[in-house]
Amino acid sequence: MRAVVQDRYGPPEVLRVAELEPPVAGGNQVLVRVRAAGVDQGTWHLMAGQPRIVRLGFGLRRPKVPVSGRDVAGVVEAVGAGVTSLRVGDEVFGTCETGSFAEYAVGRVSRLTRKPANLTFEQAAAVPISAGTALQGLRGIQPGERVLVLGAAGGVGSYAVQLAKAFGAHVTGVCSTPKLDLVRELGADEALDYTRDELPTAAYDFILDTGGNRSLRSLRRALKPKGRVVIIGSETSGPLGGMSRILRAALISPFIGQQLRGLISSERAEDYAELRDLIEAGQVTPAIDRTxxxxxxxxxxxxxxxxxxxxxxxxxx
Ligand SMILES: NC(=O)c1ccc[n+]([C@@H]2O[C@H](COP(=O)([O-])OP(=O)(O)OC[C@H]3O[C@@H](n4cnc5c(N)ncnc54)[C@H](OP(=O)(O)O)[C@@H]3O)[C@@H](O)[C@H]2O)c1
Known part of the structure; x- marks a missing residue:
């Protein structure tokens, strides 16, 4: 099969197309004939081995999995002996373990589910990690709450705006000038331009932070006295990357009225099934820049x- 592989961590130039043997599904795994694969900041982090802390889990000297990509949409080609919920020929989406930038990929049945009927494979591949992260980050928001999404036109943020609206919140999205129209199209009640607009003071019940690496002080200023912040991440340098802000949030949160916490998202078929229902109900649609x-x-x-x-x-x- 054709696959995009890398022999070492580095810039996108380390990627090359190679011929590999297709992976084999065992136990609770599924072999997927890949039709499309999502690209997200995590793809870059695993390719670059940055921040360096990711190498602890994904390979100290070189990536343990040489094929790029995790988000996948495709057709089940074979199932392991322990799989009962999916069958050969099912159209699925979710994440895989062997790399999705390839003609075939293997994933656990606990991370794959039936594809939304109203999405193409390209659209479905854009959903799992970004929308799953947005869904997990927004858990607990209540109808009528004022929700601020930082990075509202990005991978996670574009889903967060739609999900927060679906949950009945009043949503403000923050993005750059050329994306203000997209954020409004996604359903935001208000769109703020991070190059021009200040955040209002004590205005939000909940902030989902997916971009901009603002200080905790500035997040707290925008939050109501009992408000909550969930930090998803920001692209920053340093050995811990975005983790350092998450660690500081965990240290101060117990001593203040506001709740500050970070989220490390999980890849879960139950979440993808919940997203599928919202997508099939027309409440969430992937925003795709290009393929x-x-x-x-x-x-x-x-x-x-x-x-x-x-x-x-x-x-x-
Ligand atoms: N914790 C987890 O489990 C988890 C899961 C997924 C992702 N992440 C992390 O979360 C972050 C977001 O991921 P993503 O895939 O959504 O990335 P993305 O697609 O690159 O989106 C980030 C967005 O942030 C915007 N942005 C930049 N500066 C900003 C500012 N000052 N204020 C508001 N928005 C600003 C960018 O807009 P412009 O391009 O217009 O500047 C971009 O649209 C990344 O750092 C990623 O690694 C963490």
């Missing part, structure tokens, strides 16, 4: 990092 063929995976990652995409990028196979 790339497998051979142009490096260009996709360059665009993700430097091109300020509107929503998501997808690799088609």
């Amino acid at each position: 790339y063929p497998l051979e142009e995976a490096a260009a996709a990652i360059h665009h993700l990092r430097d091109g300020h995409p509107r929503g998501k990028l997808v690799i088609t196979i």
Whole structure:
């Protein structure tokens, strides 16, 4: 099979297309004929081995999994002996363990579920990690609450705006000037431009922070006295990357009236099924900036990092 592989951590130029043996599904795993694969900041982190702390889990000297990509949409080609919930021929989406920038990928049945009937494979591949993270971050918000989404036109943020609206919140999205129209189209009640607008003081019940790396002090200023912040992340340098702000939030949160916490998202088929229901009900639609063929995976990652995409990028196979 054709796959995008890397032999070492580094910039997108470490990626190359190679011929590999397809992976084999065992036990509770499923072999998927990949039709499309999502690209997100996590794809870059695992490719670059940055921040360095990711190498503890994904390979100290080189990536343990040489094939890029986790988000996947495709057709079940084979199932392991322990799989009862999916069958050969099912159209699925979710995440995989062997790399999704490939013609075939293997994933656990606990991380894959039936694809939304109203989405193409390209659209479905843009959902799992970004929308799953947004869903987990927004758990607990109540109808009528004032929710601020920082990074509202990004991968996670574009879903967070739609999900917060679906949960009945009043939503303000923060993005850059060219994306104000997209954030309003996604359903935000208000769109603020991070290059021009100040955040109002004591205005929000809940802040989902997916971009901009604002100080905890500035997040707290925008929050009501009993408000909550969930920090998803921001692209920052340093050995811990965005984790250092999350650690500081955990240290001060017990001593203040506001709740500050970070989220490390999980890949879960139950969440993807919940998202599928919202998608099929027309409450959430992936915002896709553009798609790339497998051979142009490096260009996709360059665009993700430097091109300020509107929503998501997808690799088609
Ligand atoms: N904790 C977890 O489990 C988890 C899961 C998924 C992602 N993440 C992390 O969360 C972050 C967001 O991920 P993503 O995939 O959504 O990335 P993304 O697609 O790059 O989106 C980030 C967005 O933030 C915007 N932004 C930049 N500066 C901003 C500012 N000052 N104020 C408001 N928005 C600003 C960017 O807009 P412009 O391009 O217009 O500047 C971009 O649209 C990344 O750091 C990622 O690694 C963490």
